[in-house]
C-alpha cells in the first residue's frame with residue numbers, strides 16, 4: 424500500500440500499533456496539526472503507598488510509561504517527533520502535553536528538531552490529586568507546548584477571535600483552568616474502574632482544536648489512549664488519524680468514537696474561562 428492509500432484507509436480511524444512504525448507509512452506534509460500526549464516517564468516506585476500504607480490507584484504498573492533510562496526516553500521522543508514533523512505541513516503545528524517529569528526533555532527535542540515554539544500553555548487543574556505524603560507542593564498543572572514546524576511560516580492557524588469570544592471578549596491567555604476528566608466522559612470498565620489513568624478532559628482538547636485548526640483540517644494523534652482527541656475532532660468536524668499501542672485502550676476509544684456525533688456543540692462555546 425502506498426502512503427496516500429494508507430492515509431485514505433486510516434482516515435477517521437483509530438489504528439492499533441506502535442505510532443513510530445505506523446507513521447512511517449504516511450505521506451509527508453499531510454497533517455494540519457498534531458496533538459501529542461506521549462508517555463510521561465514518571466519513574467514511579469511500585470507500589471506507590473499513601474502514609475496509611477494503602478496503594479495509590481494511578482500510574483503504577485503502566486508498562487507503556489516505563490523506560491530503561493532517561494536516554495531511552497529521549498531516543499523514543501526523537502523517534503516519534505521526527506515522524507510527526509515529517510507528517511506536518513510546513514505551516515502545521517504540534518501540541519505536546521506533559522508534566523515536569525518529561526516536558527523539559529520533550530521541549531529540548533522539539534527545539535533541536537527545528538520546531539518554533541509559539542506558546543507554552545499551562546493547564547491548571549482545578550481539582551488536582553493531593554500530594555499524599557505532604558512532602559512537597561500538590562502538583563496542580565500540566566504544560567502544553569504549541570509550536571510551528573517552520574518558523575518562517577506565519578500563516579499557521581490561530582483562531583484569535585474565536586478564542587477571544589470564548590473568553591468573554593478578552594484575549595485568551597496561556598493559563599487554562601479545567602478540572603481533571605470526570606463524570607460521564609470518564610471511560611470506565613469493570614463496573615467502576617477508570618479505564619485509563621491519564622484520560623484528558625474533552626474541554627482541554629476542544630480548546631486546542633478550536634484554537635489551532637479549522638473545520639475539515641486533518642489532525643494526527645499518535646498516542647490517543649481512550650480517544651479523547653479523535654472524539655473531539657469528530658464533534659468539531661475535523662478529520663483525524665489516531666494511533667494507540669494498547670489494544671484494549673484502542674477498542675475502548677473506538678467504542679467511544681462510535682457514540683460521538685459530528686457538530687455536537689462544544690462545551691467551550693457555552694462558557695467563558697474563569
Ligand SMILES: C[S@@+](CC[C@H](N)C(=O)[O-])C[C@H]1O[C@@H](n2cnc3c(N)ncnc32)[C@H](O)[C@@H]1O
Nearest residue numbers: 441442460487622623646647648649651667668
Ligand atoms: C498519556 S496517554 C494518552 C491519553 C489520551 N490522550 C487520552 O485522553 O485518553 C499515552 C498513551 O500512549 C500510548 N502509547 C505508548 N507508547 C506508544 C506507541 N509507541 N505508539 C502508540 N501509542 C503508544 C499508551 O498506551 C497510552 O495510552
